[in-house]
Amino acid sequence: MASLWLTNLPADVTDDEIASWLEKYGFPRCDEIMRVPGDGSRPGAVITFADLDEEVLRRLQPRIDGVFVRNKTIRAQVAPPPRAEPR
Amino acid sequence: MSLFDRLFGRQPAAGSDPLLGKALDRAVEVVEPKLALARDWRNRLAPGVSAAIAIARAGAQCLQQVHDLSAANWSSDPLLRAVFANADSVSQVLGRMRELQRFLRAPGAGTEAYAVLGMSFETRKALGSALVGDQVRSEVERTQANFGDHRIRIVAASAEEMRQAAGLRIFNELLLGVTLELAKADERRKELNVERSLLQARLRMLEHNESALSEEFGGEAVDTADPLAERAEMQRRLDELSAAMAQYGGGTEGLDRQLEIVRDALLSARELVRIETRTLRVDAMNTVLDEGQTAGQTIEFVHIQAPRIARAFAAVRVQRADVPAGGLSIAAVERTL
Numbered sequence: 001m002a003s004l005w006l007t008n009l010p011a012d013v014t015d016d017e018i019a020s021w022l023e024k025y026g027f028p029r030c031d032e033i034m035r036v037p038g039d040g041s042r043p044g045a046v047i048t049f050a051d052l053d054e055e056v057l058r059r060l061q062p063r064i065d066g067v068f069v070r071n072k073t074i075r076a077q078v079a080p081p082p083r084a085e086p087r
Numbered sequence: 088m089s090l091f092d093r094l095f096g097r098q099p100a101a102g103s104d105p106l107l108g109k110a111l112d113r114a115v116e117v118v119e120p121k122l123a124l125a126r127d128w129r130n131r132l133a134p135g136v137s138a139a140i141a142i143a144r145a146g147a148q149c150l151q152q153v154h155d156l157s158a159a160n161w162s163s164d165p166l167l168r169a170v171f172a173n174a175d176s177v178s179q180v181l182g183r184m185r186e187l188q189r190f191l192r193a194p195g196a197g198t199e200a201y202a203v204l205g206m207s208f209e210t211r212k213a214l215g216s217a218l219v220g221d222q223v224r225s226e227v228e229r230t231q232a233n234f235g236d237h238r239i240r241i242v243a244a245s246a247e248e249m250r251q252a253a254g255l256r257i258f259n260e261l262l263l264g265v266t267l268e269l270a271k272a273d274e275r276r277k278e279l280n281v282e283r284s285l286l287q288a289r290l291r292m293l294e295h296n297e298s299a300l301s302e303e304f305g306g307e308a309v310d311t312a313d314p315l316a317e318r319a320e321m322q323r324r325l326d327e328l329s330a331a332m333a334q335y336g337g338g339t340e341g342l343d344r345q346l347e348i349v350r351d352a353l354l355s356a357r358e359l360v361r362i363e364t365r366t367l368r369v370d371a372m373n374t375v376l377d378e379g380q381t382a383g384q385t386i387e388f389v390h391i392q393a394p395r396i397a398r399a400f401a402a403v404r405v406q407r408a409d410v411p412a413g414g415l416s417i418a419a420v421e422r423t424l
Contacts, residue, residue, distance in 0.1 A: 026117040028259055029240070051396070055270040056263055063120075 002057040003079035007044040010070040018045060025063040028052060046079060054078060110136050110258065117262040118349055119269060125342040132346060135353030139261045146362040147254030149389040150203060153246055156181070156403035165384035166401060169369050170206055170234040180237045182411040190242040191407050198407045201249040203241040206234045208390065208399035210375065230375040232367060234399065249402060261360070264395060265352040272348055276335035283328040290321045361392040365399075 004027075006018070015033045022030060032048040049057065057078050065076040111129055114136050115122045122128055154164055161167045161174040171177050181187065190200050210230050217227040241256055243249040293314065335344060368376040370383040389400040 026120070028263055029256075031240075051260075052263065053267055053395075055274075056266045059266055059270045059273075 001081075002049050002052045002054040004047040004049070004057060004061065004064075005044065005077045005079040006047060006064070007075045007077075008042045008072050009045060009074060010072050011040065011043055013043075013070075018047065021067070021069070022047065022064065025060070025067075027060055027064070054081070106140055107133060107137060110140055113258075114139075114262055114265075114349070114353075117259065118266050119345060121342060122346055122349065125346045128346055132350055135350035138357050139258055139353045142261065142356055142360055142362065143254040143258040146257045146389070146391065147250040149362060149364050150250050150253055150400065150402040152387060153201065153402045153404050156202075156204065156405050157409040159409075165369075166386045166388065168371070168384075169232065169367075169373055169386045170204075170237070170388075170399075170401070178409070178411050181405065181409060184239040184410075186242050187239050187405060188410060191405075191410060196407075197244060200405050200407075201243050201246050202239045202403050202405060203249060203253050204401050204403045205238045205240065206399045206401075207236040208388075208397070209233050215374070232369055232373045232375055239403075246402065246404075253400075257362075260393075260396075261353065261356050264356070264393070265349050267395075268352045269345060269348060272335050272345075276332060279328055279332045279335070283325065283332065286321060286325050286328065290318065290325065293318055293321065356393075359394055361390075363390055364388070365390045
């Protein structure tokens, strides 16, 4: 499993739009999109790919990083793997 | 659905394959867009992409038998009985499938959907009792078939569209596997580059001042008795590293070498990816029986074995009425947790 952290998304963007942008740049179909609105100035989203290797995602990530959409420059980072729950 | 999508589920026409051009474009788009700058890239990549198309087509064509996936049908369909513990678990799984719910919620969606149900599959040896002749014996080795981790990712309005989408998905998965190969080759090339730079620096120091080299590296690999032999050994190692780096390509040859890696990886998929229809005879407890036995029921499913994946698949038809409305709220709760 690998996750992509997108920030500075247009405020009114839909999940389907995000998924279609990613597919346009060669990403596989994502399994989950978790929106992170923050304070509203730079809305973000965590995109989860259940069957994708992190190495592959790191290779794909530069394609979407810096893409200019609706007056916004999208920033993309490969999210670190989730930390184990403390016992 | 584009022309590219529509053609995946069908057998290739005689002569040239109309899909190949689109598939080549998609391959470089997913794997590495810069590959389109390489000389004669279409002709050089075509054998690999053709092999990937053949695998995707074969996989899609395996999904012929469609099962009605519903709690009501659980007791009458041997495959559903084998892959779900009980009728309720069919409803629970349908309630969790977001792609399916999204498809059925969409405006203009029909009352039914065709989907590919993916499952983990494993067989496990276990000791149990069995009827041998006219005696019941305990501790007889039996093979149990286990299915789990049900997922639905491919949903379509008709069986043909579902097969086309499945073919496209297999093709994309093959391309992602190739992307991983390319990422590994890049990583290895970087490691070799660092190693070669260190060795070159060490060789320069040796030539400059043997004593300085000895202090710098703790004298561990330095044969002060025979500096010429040491230098020759370093040069040999440097030549080895340069040859290894040439395998991964560098400088202006980088794209050409990457193209070859992609083509070879796609061609090797023919040996690495096995897609087959598996038939098992199982009893009510999912114990695998011999083919000759009359007890139990025969189940058939598609099994895909690849380096990164080993899963079972079956084509299913789902009625809107069988998808529990509660599934929507479960999805919402999962998202907020």
